[in-house]
Amino acid sequence: MTHVIADDAEAVAVAAEPAAKFAREAALRDAERILPRAELDELSDSGLPGITVPRSHGGAEVTARTLGEVVRLLSAADSGIGQIPQNHFFFVEVLKENGLPNLRPASSSA
Secondary structure, three states, rough: OOOOOOOHHHHHHHHHHHHEEEEEEEEHHHHHHOOOOOHHHHHHHHOOOHHOHHHHOOOOOOOOHHHHHHHHHHHHHHHHHHHHHHHHHHHHHHHHHHHHHHHOOOOOOO
């Protein structure tokens, strides 16, 4: 079951755990061109993909600083894994800014 992260502090703490694990075999995955399927499943289950979702929609709505720290931790461990969720976070932001009203945060105007 996917964990739901509550706030900025938890997001950073949660990111540090899989990052340490991902770092152990990052060089092997890179050298052998092994897709990090299990690692991405673990990342998804950790709840990190939901950290930029607005609180009004059940997410942690972390600050940009926290998001940067999470991406830094993941990228330092395995640059490929760190790069993957950046697209996800971008599209969540697109939905927050340009999505239908029911997809926008409750505090958003328009």
